[in-house]
Amino acid sequence: MRLSAELEAFQRRLGHSFARPDLLIRAVTHSSISSVTRPDNQRLEFLGDRVLGLVIAEALIETDRDAAEGVLAPRYNALVRKETCADVARQIDLGAVLKLGRSETMSGGRRKEALLGDAMEAVIAAVYRDAGFEAARDLVVRLWGDRIRTVETDARDPKTSLQEWAQARGQVPPTYAETARQGPDHAPVFTVEARLATGESESASASSKRAAEQDAARKLLQRVDRGG
Known part of the structure; x- marks a missing residue:
């Protein structure tokens, strides 16, 4: 399976070349355009949420080895919440390659925070399924970057x-x-x-x-x- 020119360019922005291109295609396919032969990204989103959570928890533990759970928890919540995932998605222009139905496209789906956040989690899961946990961890740590190191001590909602x-x-x-x-x-x-x-x-x-x-x-x- 070959990727479109747009998805090839997205791979470069993402920093991961897929051995299984079908995983990337699925990760960017919204339920508004899915079909029996074109599955959407909801299952990948479910998995990606868990992969992201483990990577961020591990990164926070490594970044501040003396922080108590009461300090780590709000930092964790700030880094995995949908707004942060959507912000990272904008950073790599994920919205430009999302596969959306006509109505979702017309209603500004490429800019919607929840939709971008969900798709970002799906992309993380796609990398995990394509190349394993180490690759997914490297991706998250690189894309989240300074957010991990500079997250506020009290990052509560x-x-x-x-x-x-x-x-x-x-x-x-x-x-x-x-x-x-x-x-x-x-x-x-x-x-x-x-x-x-x-x-x-x-x-x-x-x-x-x-x-x-x-x-x-x-x-x-x-x-x-x-x-x-």
Whole structure:
């Protein structure tokens, strides 16, 4: 099986040449275009999530040999979450080679965070199936690069951190409200307001509600931590 010119170029960006090209083709095939003869990447995504988790856990242990589990866990979560996988996918322009159905293409599927994150995990699994764990580990360590070395000591999800801050002070959990939506349907921009029961609030905009909520929570936490 021969790869298209686009997938050949992607192999070079990825830094792995597939002995079994069918694995790469499957890894970039979304369920919106799959068929009996063209399987999608969901099973590879399932496997890739586990391979990524093991590689990142091992890398964190090696990077900081004295860190306690309570420190390692939030770092791990920050490095394996879907937003980080999508960021790595953008780094190698994975979206450009995804095989999508017409409707998914028209709705901006090549830029969707969840879709990119899932495909990145599928590509990791494809490398694992093609060349073994060592090759998959080398790929992840190389692509995640400085993210592993510079991940914040307290890399907890901002929404979780803000909720813990509020609860520690006897407050009800913060609320989140979509205050605006702009842009075309295939590339919307959401604005979300995070608000504490005491009245403090911050807003943020992003291409997904989840990302906007996280950024608004991060900004609000920074504000209240400064005392204003």
